[in-house]
Amino acid sequence: MEFKEAKNKFVQTWGALGSQWGINKTMAQIHALLMVSHEAVSMEDIMEELQISRGNASMNLRALMDWGIVYKEYKAGERREFFTAEKDxxxxxxxxxxxxxxxxxxxxxxxxxxxxxxxxxxxxxxxxxxxxxxxxxxxxxxxxxxxxxxxxxxxxxxxxxxxxxxx
Amino acid sequence: MEFKEAKNKFVQTWGALGSQWGINKTMAQIHALLMVSHEAVSMEDIMEELQISRGNASMNLRALMDWGIVYKEYKAGERREFFTAEKDxxxxxxxxxxxxxxxxxxxxxxxxxxxxxxxxxxxxxxxxxxxxxxxxxxxxxxxxxxxxxxxxxxxxxxxxxxxxxxx
DNA sequence: ATAAACTTTCATTTTTTTTTGAAACTTTAA
DNA sequence: TTAAAGTTTCAAAAAAAAATGAAAGTTTAT
The missing domain is CATH 1.10.287 (Helix Hairpins)
Structure with missing residues (x-):
């Protein structure tokens, strides 16, 4: 199994596990994605990687931040917002x-x-x-x-x- | 609050809690109902009390039995099946x-x-x-x-x- | 062997939840 | 102060999950 495949499998599995525990699939998938990303990810990239709409990404990122397990990050000289997950x-x-x-x-x-x-x-x-x-x-x-x-x-x-x- | 009201509130709350944890509402409600019933309940009565269809009752009772937290009980001289919940x-x-x-x-x-x-x-x-x-x-x-x-x-x-x- | 009493199954319908996308909003740089 | 770059909101659409109900299946008593 190569990296991309493994990453995708992980994200899908985490999403499914979330569903079974009453957490919406996309929310769990975004969390999974951020957990294994070594650097902060933009909303654009999240949308792209999970093939989801802007609204969906925005709402679930907000929910994850409300839970206190995802953080916004601002990069110097960058207009966009980036996101990281609590990794501990x-x-x-x-x-x-x-x-x-x-x-x-x-x-x-x-x-x-x-x-x-x-x-x-x-x-x-x-x-x-x-x-x-x-x-x-x-x-x-x-x-x-x-x-x-x-x-x-x-x-x-x-x-x-x-x-x-x-x- | 009187008994009937309290019982209903309990069943509804348990059902909602189930949903939030990825367990279907009816399944949780049936379980709640059986938990607080001092004697075994027939499918008929479950349908009546929760206002659900026969099919729904049947499938969720099966699921609860698969989980090992609800038991079938046969009463002497009674054709119908009765159900009890694990109460411990x-x-x-x-x-x-x-x-x-x-x-x-x-x-x-x-x-x-x-x-x-x-x-x-x-x-x-x-x-x-x-x-x-x-x-x-x-x-x-x-x-x-x-x-x-x-x-x-x-x-x-x-x-x-x-x-x-x-x- | 039959039929009455009851239970299960599953295709279809209903309900609930999630997702979309476009408009409204916010922020920043010039 | 404006417009470009980005984000949020929310009504409507889509998808997913749950519920219905009628037909098929069982069991039991006679």
Whole structure:
């Protein structure tokens, strides 16, 4: 396999993986492209390489910047804007999990708390509902906190977590 | 908020959360419904409660069973099939992460390995590509293994993990 | 062996999501 | 201050994903 083929395969695969995790294909592809580019890439070049429209490129670049995983770069003497991806993978993981937590998990937790707080008649049905949603709330909260700590402490997370728990 | 309203809100929220994570809305809704039902539910009732067609119900129930998080149940003297969800949340987490790993992460890892193994000319561009995809491979592999261990050991995972690392 | 009760499948339709592209907007250099 | 070079926006179109429903398929009781 030669370079161009490999690069293309990587971009396609990353795009497909994104889709399966609820991230739009183009957004994931742009990210993939920038991840493996050794220097900043112009919008023009992104459009060309992924065969997408200007609007699509613009909107998805904005989204990636909102996520904090792609940066704009200005080159001296160049009018155009260039883009780079966060290339440090620990940092990338931190940012992705922060955003997903903020956008999706936290709102879901809020609802779980609400629905688990209904004042139940004591039918078995209602008891089971309250019980199950309460458990779910606790579980999701725990998982969310755990992920937060793992990413916050980065590669050192296990050691630091143990220290924190032991003291 | 009364029971019915709470139940509906829970089902809708779970459905929306599913969508955002690449799981089809109905599939997530059926799962939500079964999670909070204290007894097995017939397809008829699922269709009724979620206002969906028979085909839709059938296909998504099959998908949920393929994931191993919903079970068929036969009631004595009843012709119809009834369905229940895995209600133990640790077990649920194990199964979901196993399936996603098998379906999505493992294939992505395979591709990452392939593309990071190209015999690079030594242009800076190609070197960076190989370097970056290799790092990504290592990272994803590590994360996948970690998740596997965390879920395998369930709530006890931290202790067991530490033991394993220390010895 | 039959038919009633139920489930599955899949071509078609509907809905949702993504993409396009052209107009509006912004920035910069002269 | 103007126009060239570039970017953003958003209504409309296209594509992708999900849902429908009717026909085909199963199972079970008699």
């Amino acid at each position: 993978l620990d940092e990338l993981a931190v940012k992705i999990s922060r955003e997903r937590s903020k956008r999706e998990i936290k709102p879901a937790l809020k609802v779980l708390k609400e629905v688990s707080s209904i004042t139940s008649d004591n039918t078995a049905e209602e008891k089971h509902f309250v019980d199950q949603t309460t458990k779910l709330y606790d579980f999701v909260l725990k998982a969310d906190n755990m992920l937060d700590k793992m990413t916050e402490y980065k590669d050192n997370w296990l050691a630091k977590l143990v220290v924190k728990i032991m003291k | 949340l640790d077990e649920l987490a194990v199964k979901i992460s196993r399936e996603r790993s098998k379906r999505e992460i493992k294939p992505a890892l395979k591709v990452l390995k392939e593309v990071s193994s190209i015999t690079s000319d030594n242009t800076a561009e190609e070197k960076h590509f190989v370097d970056q995809t290799t790092k990504l491979y290592d990272f994803v592999l590590k994360a996948d293994n970690m998740l596997d261990k965390m879920t395998e050991y369930k709530d006890n995972w931290l202790a067991k993990l530490v033991v394993k690392i220390m010895k």
